[in-house]
Amino acid sequence: MRVGIIGAGIQARVSHLxxxxxxxxxxxxxxxxxxxxxxxLLAKKFNIPNVYTDYHDLIEKDSIxxxxxxxxxxxxxxxxxxxxxxxxxxxxxxxxxxxxxDADEILQAVKENNVKLCVVQNYRxxxxxxxxxxxxxxxxxxxxxxxxGYGHVFQSFGSRSTPWILREGSAGIxxxxxAHLIDxxxxxxNFNKIKKVFxxxxxxxxxxxxxxxxxxxxxxxxxxxxxxxxxxxxxxKEIAVFIxxxxxxxxxxxxxDFLRETHQYDTPLDDLSFTLAKLSKITKGxxxxxxxxxxxxxxxxxxxxxxxxxxxxxxxxxxxEEGRNTALVIESALKSIKEQRQIIVDEEF
Amino acid sequence: MENLVSISKTxxxxxxxxxxxxxxxxxxxLKLSDGDRVLIKPNxxxxxxxxxxxxxxxxxxxxxxxxxxxxxxxxxITVIESDATASxxxxxxxxxxxxxxxxxWGAKWYNLSKNPTIIKRINGLYFKEIEISEIFDNYDFxxxxxxxxxxxxxxITACLKNQFGCLPYKNKVIYHKNLDDVIAxxxxxxxxxxxxxxxxxxxxxxxxxxxxPIQSNLVITGKDPVSVDVVCAKLFGxxxxxxxxxxxSKKSGVGTDRYTLVGDIVDLREAKINNENPFWKRCLLNxxxxxxxxxxLK
Numbered sequence: 001m002r003v004g005i006i007g008a009g010i011q012a013r014v015s016h017l018x019x020x021x022x023x024x025x026x027x028x029x030x031x032x033x034x035x036x037x038x039x040x041l042l043a044k045k046f047n048i049p050n051v052y053t054d055y056h057d058l059i060e061k062d063s064i065x066x067x068x069x070x071x072x073x074x075x076x077x078x079x080x081x082x083x084x085x086x087x088x089x090x091x092x093x094x095x096x097x098x099x100x101x102d103a104d105e106i107l108q109a110v111k112e113n114n115v116k117l118c119v120v121q122n123y124r125x126x127x128x129x130x131x132x133x134x135x136x137x138x139x140x141x142x143x144x145x146x147x148x149g150y151g152h153v154f155q156s157f158g159s160r161s162t163p164w165i166l167r168e169g170s171a172g173i174x175x176x177x178x179a180h181l182i183d184x185x186x187x188x189x190n191f192n193k194i195k196k197v198f199x200x201x202x203x204x205x206x207x208x209x210x211x212x213x214x215x216x217x218x219x220x221x222x223x224x225x226x227x228x229x230x231x232x233x234x235x236x237k238e239i240a241v242f243i244x245x246x247x248x249x250x251x252x253x254x255x256x257d258f259l260r261e262t263h264q265y266d267t268p269l270d271d272l273s274f275t276l277a278k279l280s281k282i283t284k285g286x287x288x289x290x291x292x293x294x295x296x297x298x299x300x301x302x303x304x305x306x307x308x309x310x311x312x313x314x315x316x317x318x319x320x321e322e323g324r325n326t327a328l329v330i331e332s333a334l335k336s337i338k339e340q341r342q343i344i345v346d347e348e349f
Numbered sequence: 350m351e352n353l354v355s356i357s358k359t360x361x362x363x364x365x366x367x368x369x370x371x372x373x374x375x376x377x378x379l380k381l382s383d384g385d386r387v388l389i390k391p392n393x394x395x396x397x398x399x400x401x402x403x404x405x406x407x408x409x410x411x412x413x414x415x416x417x418x419x420x421x422x423x424x425x426i427t428v429i430e431s432d433a434t435a436s437x438x439x440x441x442x443x444x445x446x447x448x449x450x451x452x453x454w455g456a457k458w459y460n461l462s463k464n465p466t467i468i469k470r471i472n473g474l475y476f477k478e479i480e481i482s483e484i485f486d487n488y489d490f491x492x493x494x495x496x497x498x499x500x501x502x503x504x505i506t507a508c509l510k511n512q513f514g515c516l517p518y519k520n521k522v523i524y525h526k527n528l529d530d531v532i533a534x535x536x537x538x539x540x541x542x543x544x545x546x547x548x549x550x551x552x553x554x555x556x557x558x559x560x561x562p563i564q565s566n567l568v569i570t571g572k573d574p575v576s577v578d579v580v581c582a583k584l585f586g587x588x589x590x591x592x593x594x595x596x597x598s599k600k601s602g603v604g605t606d607r608y609t610l611v612g613d614i615v616d617l618r619e620a621k622i623n624n625e626n627p628f629w630k631r632c633l634l635n636x637x638x639x640x641x642x643x644x645x646l647k
Contacts, residue, residue, distance in 0.1 A: 138564055139402075139550060139562050139564045140562060140625075142398060142400035142402070142562050246397070246400045247401040247402055247561065248561060263554070263555055263559055264560075265555065267634070267640065267641045268641075269636060269640070270633075270634055273633050
């Protein structure tokens with residue numbers, strides 16, 4: 001299978017290209033970026049024969065089967081539509097789109113041209129998230145009452161590939177790291193229909209026209225509620241999800257990929273048991289050299305699964321329809337912050 | 350007549366009506382007459398959502414009422430439960446949609462703690478005189494529909510323990526020191542004619558109100574509460590001989606532990622209920638609870 005890469009930034013460099021190079025039968029034949037220097041640098045490092053400064057040339061001149069879109073979020077739509085129209089299968093970085101309109105246009109193009117599209121929501125493949133999903137589906141914590149996602153991450157904005165997050169009209173942290181948490185929350189809640197979204201936050205008193213911290217509240221049709229607490233500013237990194245169910249609670253330490261299930265009447269020995277299990281997991285991760293790979297190690301599974309679904313014409317692991325839900329939350333939350341009101345999804349979209 | 354206990358395997362609560370119907374047939378059916386007064390005792394032990402596995406699921410009661418209405422004419426059906434030390438079933442009834450189900454099938458709600466009582470003399474293990482609701486002097490058929498759960502004190506809580514909730518006295522916590530004796534006594538005076546255990550979503554590893562919900566998809570039915578509890582104990586891997594309230598109820602003459610299994614599952618090994626926690630973890634967590642219960646502020 002011949003693959004083309006659009007975007008020679010950090011995602012292509014640290015995640016997509018190293019992963020493609022490890023998959024047998026896959027050849028990356030072209031890379032496109034408006035910054036020729038970056039594209040050439042990656043082409044040299046990963047032995048890619050063709051370099052383009054216009055992605056249209058990549059999809060027209062290079063006889064590729066699949067395209068990996070690793071560009072800034074607001075550029076995804078046009079690129080994905082063009083790739084689908086050219087009959088190329090698409091691997092697209094999260095979020096697939098930042099507005100519902102863009103997501104719908106991508107889905108329409110994908111459907112009309114009968115190509116496969118898979119969104120890179122690699123956090124969803126963390127063993128702790130998969131296990132949480134299994135336990136939720138088995139009813140181990142009963143019905144979900146509420147979910148709380150915490151995404152406090154550091155973003156330096158120092159490299160070439162990040163200042164676009166603060167572009168005009170951007171949803172900032174919501175479309176950046178927030179897209180991971182939104183996907184985890186929606187996935188674990190079985191993509192239950194979203195009824196309402198309300199968000200507060202903003203630029204933390206500075207003059208940047210972007211969202212650098214916020215809280216998003218989501219109400220679902222199954223009566224459960226979710227909050228997402230996001231920022232670039234916190235003095236301590238935190239990536240976690242708490243899920244409270246009628247029969248128990250799950251605490252997913254996403255950063256350490258560790259899951260803790262609790263029920264009523266915990267004792268200090270429960271804490272000891274969980275602490276030992278967590279220590280053991282981290283130690284094993286360090287010995288196996290997987291601990292510091294973190295989310296990067298799950299690109300392999302996503303790309304393998306997309307190739308498999310192209311070959312067998314089966315369903316992809318993370319669909320465009322699921323990506324649309326993330327776009328819906330991103331757009332609603334941004335709108336809610338800007339207009340300082342609750343967004344009732346059925347009335348707006 | 351042979352004492353039959355049926356175990357039915359369900360697909361969650363989807364096929365519950367057909368499974369209740371077939372399991373009642375398995376234990377040689379019901380003989381009810383026109384206008385009979387039927388009492389139904391679910392387990393509404395606390396304000397816990399049905400999906401927690403702590404109370405009889407409203408869909409289970411709905412299916413039973415549907416079965417009774419479709420198969421018998423003019424039954425006077427009353428659903429009963431009592432207040433407990435930390436429980437007000439009137440709230441549970443409204444909180445989780447039971448009230449709508451009762452209205453739908455024309456069944457009455459009767460809080461045993463808020464209605465007149467009578468005194469009965471018995472030769473019990475704990476009671477010589479027992480105060481019960483007067484409704485137990487005025488009925489034709491009593492159906493117990495408990496939840497299948499483990500219990501920190503009695504190991505399991507299923508059919509026999511469900512009748513403990515028929516005692517109208519609110520502050521039932523005072524009986525917990527002699528719980529096994531009290532359970533045997535209440536079943537002498539308020540013995541169910543039919544037991545259908547909601548083991549579709551069961552609960553394990555906790556203290557009856559709290560625990561780990563398990564999708565076990567089982568309905569256990571029988572006419573003898575002792576036999577039904579023996580089967581329930583074995584499903585959780587307990588030896589019935591080590592469960593005092595089962596043994597005491599048997600000795601008091603409530604029922605027998607000799608039964609024949611019928612229904613979808615006739616080999617109990619096929620239906621073992623497991624909360625997935627490894628043995629070492631169960632021991633550690635139980636030890637922690639033991640230590641906590643022994644530790645007091647000095």
